[in-house]
Amino acid sequence: MRSREHHKLAYGCVALGAAMLCGLVLATRGVTTADPAHAAARPSRPPNIVLIQADDETAAQNTWKVMPKTRRLLARHGATFGDYVVTTAECCPSRASLITGQYAHNHGVFSSGKGEGYPKLIDKGNVLPVWLQDAGYNTIHVGKFMNHYTQDLPNRTDVAPGWDDWQTTLSGVRYYNYSLSANGKLVKYGDQDSDYVTRVLTHKSVAAVRKYAPERKPFYLQVDQRAPHTAAGNRPGRCGGGPKARYAEPDPIDKDLFRRAKSPRPPSFNEANIADKPEFLRGTPRLDFDHRRKIRGKWRCALASLAGVDRSVGRIYKAVDDAGELGRTVFIFTSDNGLFYGEHRIEGGKVLPYEEALRQPLIIDLPKRFRDGGVRRTIDEPVANIDLAPTILDLAGGRPCTPEGQCRTMDGRSLMPLLTGKGFWPNARNLLIEFRSPTPERHKTCNFAGIRTARTVYVEHYSVGNPTTGQCQPTLQVERYDLKDDPYELHNLCYGGLPTSCPTSQRQAELESDLQRLRDCAGIKGRDQRVDGRPYCG
CATH class of the missing domain: 3.40.720.10 (Alkaline Phosphatase, subunit A)
Incomplete structure (x- = not known):
C-alpha cells in the first residue's frame, strides 16, 4: 500500500x-x-x-x-x-x-x-x-x-x-x-x-x-x-x-x-x-x-x-x-x-x-x-x-x-x-492468469501462471497433484495455444507439456520472459509509482 x-x-x-x-x-x-x-x-x-x-x-x-x-x-x-x-x-x-x-x-x-x-x-x-x-x-x-x-x-x-x-x-x-x-x-x-x-x-x-x-x-x-x-x-x-x-x-x-x-x-x-x-x-x-x-x-x-x-x-x-x-x-x-x-x-x-x-x-x-x-x-x-x-x-x-x-x-x-474510443489504450496487452492452492482438490493442478493475449495463451504449471499421495508435487509442465488458428485449444504447441517441445523461436522466448515479469508485477507504468522495485503490469 x-x-x-x-x-x-x-x-x-x-x-x-x-x-x-x-x-x-x-x-x-x-x-x-x-x-x-x-x-x-x-x-x-x-x-x-x-x-x-x-x-x-x-x-x-x-x-x-x-x-x-x-x-x-x-x-x-x-x-x-x-x-x-x-x-x-x-x-x-x-x-x-x-x-x-x-x-x-x-x-x-x-x-x-x-x-x-x-x-x-x-x-x-x-x-x-x-x-x-x-x-x-x-x-x-x-x-x-x-x-x-x-x-x-x-x-x-x-x-x-x-x-x-x-x-x-x-x-x-x-x-x-x-x-x-x-x-x-x-x-x-x-x-x-x-x-x-x-x-x-x-x-x-x-x-x-x-x-x-x-x-x-x-x-x-x-x-x-x-x-x-x-x-x-x-x-x-x-x-x-x-x-x-x-x-x-x-x-x-x-x-x-x-x-x-x-x-x-x-x-x-x-x-x-x-x-x-x-x-x-x-x-x-x-x-x-x-x-x-x-x-x-x-x-x-x-x-x-x-x-x-x-x-x-x-x-x-x-x-x-x-x-x-x-x-x-x-x-x-x-x-x-x-x-x-x-x-x-x-x-x-x-x-x-x-x-x-x-x-x-x-x-x-x-x-x-x-x-x-x-x-x-x-x-x-x-x-x-x-x-x-x-x-x-x-x-x-x-x-x-x-x-x-x-x-x-x-x-x-x-x-x-x-x-x-478516446484516450490511450495499449496496442498489445499481456494479461496474467494465475492460480495457487495448497491441495490439488478436483483441479489436479496446484500452482500455475500464464500469459493470455489476443492470440496466445501460454501457461507454466509449477506444481500438480500426485494421484498416489493426493498431495501437490513440484513439476514444470507447460501449455501454449494459438487462439486464432486453434480456438478450441486442441493442439498444445508445447506437445505433451514438455518445455523442450515448445517452439524454438523469439516469440517463445518473449512469452517466457514476459511471464516471469508479470508474475511479480504491480501497477501501470506512467500512472503509478513503482512498488518496491517490482516490474509494471503494463
Missing part, C-alpha cells in the same frame, strides 16, 4: 457530455489536483453504478435465447466485450480482483478452498466500496460476497468494510434454506417458492434502488447472484436429479424451461486425443454415456436458473427507470468465472487455464451523457476483471485510497478509452 503523498494516478479521461471527468489526477502531499478546466465543468453528480454478477455463468450461456432481457436492455445500447477474461478462474480470487483491481499475487486470494478465500485478502479495508464511499457514494451489496468471509468474524453477520447497506447471503451455495445478513441482523429463509434466492435478491435490489435513488448522493449497487452455480438439492423434485445431485436450481416457474436444450458439443468436447496435454491431464478418461447425460442435465438446469437472473436484470432496470435515474445510471453485467461442461474431458469445475473457464460475458451500458458523443458497441481487445475497479473509479471520479490516505496500487486499466 502507498500513501496519497506517494500515489500518482493518471486515469483515462471520462467524457461527461460536454465536460470531462477526471483527466489527470495527481496526489501530492495529501492534495489531489485535476485539470482546472475539467474540474470547473464537472457535473453536479457522477453516475449511479449497478453491477450485476452471475456465479459460474459461461460466455456461451449469455445469449439472446437464454438472457433476452439482459441482451435487449443492456447490450442493445451498451458495449459487449468479446474477449473479457478473469485472471484467476475461481469464485473468491475473481471477486477479490473485482474489488481491488489487482492480480491475485497482489491481493493475496488465490483459491476458494479450505483455509483460503476472504481471510487471505490483504488490506481488507482498502477496497472498492471504501473508495466509493470516500467519493461520495452510497454503497449497497446484495447476494453472495466472498468465500469464507465469516470465518474470522466475532459475529458472522458483521458487515464488510465499505458497505452502507449489506444484504448478504451466508449459507454457502443454496437456493433454499439459507441465511442472510440484513445489515448485521440474521434473517433465515425456508423452502417456499417465495424463498427462492434469486427472487429474494431481486426484491432486495429493487428495494435498494427505490431507497437510494431519491437521495442527492449517487449509489453503487453490487448484486451478486447465486445462479447458475451448482448446489446440493434441498427440495424434492428439484431440477436434474435427486437430493444429492449437484445442479443449479431454477425458479419454480422456470423449471421446465430448456428441458430439451442440448449442451454444447464444440470440438474440444470429450476431446478425442489429449496426448498433447500436460502429463497431469493425460490420464483423464473419456466421458461415457452416463457422464454425458449428467452434463446435459447440468447444462439445462443452469440455463433455466439463468432465466431468473435475466428477469432480475429486467426488474432492477425497470426500478431505475421508474425512479427517473436511467439517464445517469451505468449498468455492468458479468460473471465471476466459467465452468467446464465436458470440454477437454473435464466435467464440472473451473480454475484450469482454458477458455471455457477464463472467458466471461461483460456488458457495459453507458448512458449518453457519459459517452462523449458515442460508444463502441463491440469491443474485441483483451480486457480482464482487474479492469472493472479502475473503470468504476474513473466513472465515479474516485481514487483507490482510504479516507486516511492509504492507497492500493491497481494492476488493471480503466476501460473508458475503449468504451468511448
Whole structure:
C-alpha cells in the first residue's frame, strides 16, 4: 500500500457530455489536483453504478435465447466485450480482483478452498466500496460476497468494510434454506417458492434502488447472484436429479424451461486425443454415456436458473427507470468465472487455464451523457476483471485510497478509452492468469501462471497433484495455444507439456520472459509509482 503523498494516478479521461471527468489526477502531499478546466465543468453528480454478477455463468450461456432481457436492455445500447477474461478462474480470487483491481499475487486470494478465500485478502479495508464511499457514494451489496468471509468474524453477520447497506447471503451455495445478513441482523429463509434466492435478491435490489435513488448522493449497487452455480438439492423434485445431485436450481416457474436444450458439443468436447496435454491431464478418461447425460442435465438446469437472473436484470432496470435515474445510471453485467461442461474431458469445475473457464460475458451500458458523443458497441481487445475497479473509479471520479490516505496500487486499466474510443489504450496487452492452492482438490493442478493475449495463451504449471499421495508435487509442465488458428485449444504447441517441445523461436522466448515479469508485477507504468522495485503490469 502507498500513501496519497506517494500515489500518482493518471486515469483515462471520462467524457461527461460536454465536460470531462477526471483527466489527470495527481496526489501530492495529501492534495489531489485535476485539470482546472475539467474540474470547473464537472457535473453536479457522477453516475449511479449497478453491477450485476452471475456465479459460474459461461460466455456461451449469455445469449439472446437464454438472457433476452439482459441482451435487449443492456447490450442493445451498451458495449459487449468479446474477449473479457478473469485472471484467476475461481469464485473468491475473481471477486477479490473485482474489488481491488489487482492480480491475485497482489491481493493475496488465490483459491476458494479450505483455509483460503476472504481471510487471505490483504488490506481488507482498502477496497472498492471504501473508495466509493470516500467519493461520495452510497454503497449497497446484495447476494453472495466472498468465500469464507465469516470465518474470522466475532459475529458472522458483521458487515464488510465499505458497505452502507449489506444484504448478504451466508449459507454457502443454496437456493433454499439459507441465511442472510440484513445489515448485521440474521434473517433465515425456508423452502417456499417465495424463498427462492434469486427472487429474494431481486426484491432486495429493487428495494435498494427505490431507497437510494431519491437521495442527492449517487449509489453503487453490487448484486451478486447465486445462479447458475451448482448446489446440493434441498427440495424434492428439484431440477436434474435427486437430493444429492449437484445442479443449479431454477425458479419454480422456470423449471421446465430448456428441458430439451442440448449442451454444447464444440470440438474440444470429450476431446478425442489429449496426448498433447500436460502429463497431469493425460490420464483423464473419456466421458461415457452416463457422464454425458449428467452434463446435459447440468447444462439445462443452469440455463433455466439463468432465466431468473435475466428477469432480475429486467426488474432492477425497470426500478431505475421508474425512479427517473436511467439517464445517469451505468449498468455492468458479468460473471465471476466459467465452468467446464465436458470440454477437454473435464466435467464440472473451473480454475484450469482454458477458455471455457477464463472467458466471461461483460456488458457495459453507458448512458449518453457519459459517452462523449458515442460508444463502441463491440469491443474485441483483451480486457480482464482487474479492469472493472479502475473503470468504476474513473466513472465515479474516485481514487483507490482510504479516507486516511492509504492507497492500493491497481494492476488493471480503466476501460473508458475503449468504451468511448478516446484516450490511450495499449496496442498489445499481456494479461496474467494465475492460480495457487495448497491441495490439488478436483483441479489436479496446484500452482500455475500464464500469459493470455489476443492470440496466445501460454501457461507454466509449477506444481500438480500426485494421484498416489493426493498431495501437490513440484513439476514444470507447460501449455501454449494459438487462439486464432486453434480456438478450441486442441493442439498444445508445447506437445505433451514438455518445455523442450515448445517452439524454438523469439516469440517463445518473449512469452517466457514476459511471464516471469508479470508474475511479480504491480501497477501501470506512467500512472503509478513503482512498488518496491517490482516490474509494471503494463
